[in-house]
Amino acid sequence: MRRVALGALGCALVSALSSGCAVGAADDDGRGPGAPTGVTAAAGSATSVHVMWNAVAADRGIRAYEVYVGAERAGDVGAEKAGDVPGATHMLDVVRLTPSTAYVFTVRARDTEGRLGPPSREARATTVAAGAGDRSAPAVPGGVTGRAAGSRAAQLSWSASADNRKVVSYEVYRGDVKIHGVGAAQTATVVTGLRPGTSYAFTVRARDAAGNLSPAGPAVRITTAQVDDEGTDTAPADFRASSHRGADGGFYIDLSWTPPRVDGVVTEYRIQLDGRPATSLVWGGEPPRGTAAYSFYAGGHAGVAHRVRVRARLPDGGWGAFSAERTVTTGPAS
Template sequence: MLTSLALAVVLSLTGCSGAAEPTPKDGRAPTAPTGVTATAGSASTVHVMWNAATDDRAVTGYTVYSEGRRIKDLPATTLMTDVTGLAPATRHRFTVRARDAAGNTSPASATVTALTLRAAAEDRTPPTTPTALRVTPDGSRAAILRWSPARDDTRVTAYDVHQADIRIHTVPGTATSARVTGLRPGTAYAFTVRARDAAENSSPDSAPADLTTAPAPGAPPNTAPTRLTATAAEGEITVTWTPPDTGAPVTHHELHLDGRFATTIIWGTTPPPGRATYTFPVQDPPGTRHTITLRARLPDGTWGDFSAPRTVAVR
């Protein structure tokens, strides 16, 4: 009898101790995405963009709808997408919803419309390169880009803004400026612009325009190498840059290729004054594109800020 009673007490204590508190149910949906825009880029594509939604915990993704039908699910870090396979010369309607980890879905955004272009005869001639690209800061997290228009044998239908060889924004072909948001304070950026026509032919990249955003209050000044250039010859790439002014000779630089560490450039003696140059071999097929960044080792032994990126195609 005592054994049975003791066992009952033990089981009772075991059942009570260590019980996990239930996770509060998340019943609050994210806010609806705002600032949704839709821009036709060709006879069959529309570029949709929006501003980030908010949630009491975290937004985990977005869903894009066309005519009320779900067409794309995207991660929370993506605030733009191209909708393809659309009918030419047709008005299309789009909305966006945000979702969280609990499966809560926001209300639909405001509906935006875009009229796809008329299907054109076969066109294989790309537009000319946009010129005179310049960039000015708009606070510490945004920038304004302006450029001179490109030309095309039919017409330019869109301009695509690229950062580190990744398209981050699209504006209509009638525009010669764009506002880029979501930048980080105290960071070096390089932007290029491509023109596009109704047949999806894209121009070469414009010359890059660099911008270092203002640092956050109390943050130290930016220590990135500047005026980086990258040129390709057969089987090699040469980079040239201006080391940062750190108050002491900069003897070490890290070279990163496509966002990954590639090598450390070391001067065994006093580094050369002014501009620095380094050439390294590549074995990729011709036309392969690489994005290059550099950072310098500072006098205190830490690594400084990354340079604005440069993209180069292997020859």
């Protein structure tokens, strides 16, 4: 288990038990957008890398995202702009790269008034070796299945593809538009940012190191729930709560959970205590991919029962479903 200390968080917390600064309020004074979080980079082939990031909240809205790339090698002159995408898009395939080369990627947000925010934390990826002379595309990924995960998400899975050399990545398409990419070791994902009561057709294609792309198999058709709610697949799993008495004599609530499986990285959570927002957490560094844990002050009295649950802000900017609710009682006085 990876326990996250308060010092590892990118911002202070907001608590119903004690006052503090508002998380994510950096744009409330009319300044430019903040730095994108949850930036990931994964090789798509010998000459391409798939870069993804989380949506940025800004008081004036986001007009575009700009992606920058630099090679990690001696004499590198620094990052260059690799491309930009509209504000509703949170991914870019950076192409025309060099095989077997390490690269560094950053992302910046530009708001509707043209103000460019600071760069994100760096994400690193290394392109794979070129498949010289390889003109054979991988086989179509088989067994593609999917189901709606509430009104705004869909869960997809498929079986591994085969190639005469090696599959490097899988690409998910909505219609004929690529919406996501994952490494060859991953054969499932949750796609977020969908609309309630809407029918979608998804296909999965495999790509090898030479850039050969498999044909698309039969589309899996999914209709999201009509009601504007969140599916349980977007909720943190394995949520647990307990209490301990600290050295200061006060009582603390200890929480642990597993992040939801979504098409991106979860960097922010909101904890609800007794039906009210209690604490918002934002990871400024690398967020936990396995079990996350957090403790917060619950008062100085023993024998007090509290109801607690947690939800995640999804990479598309919306909130996922709440975890199961747990009841925890502060321990007896020692």
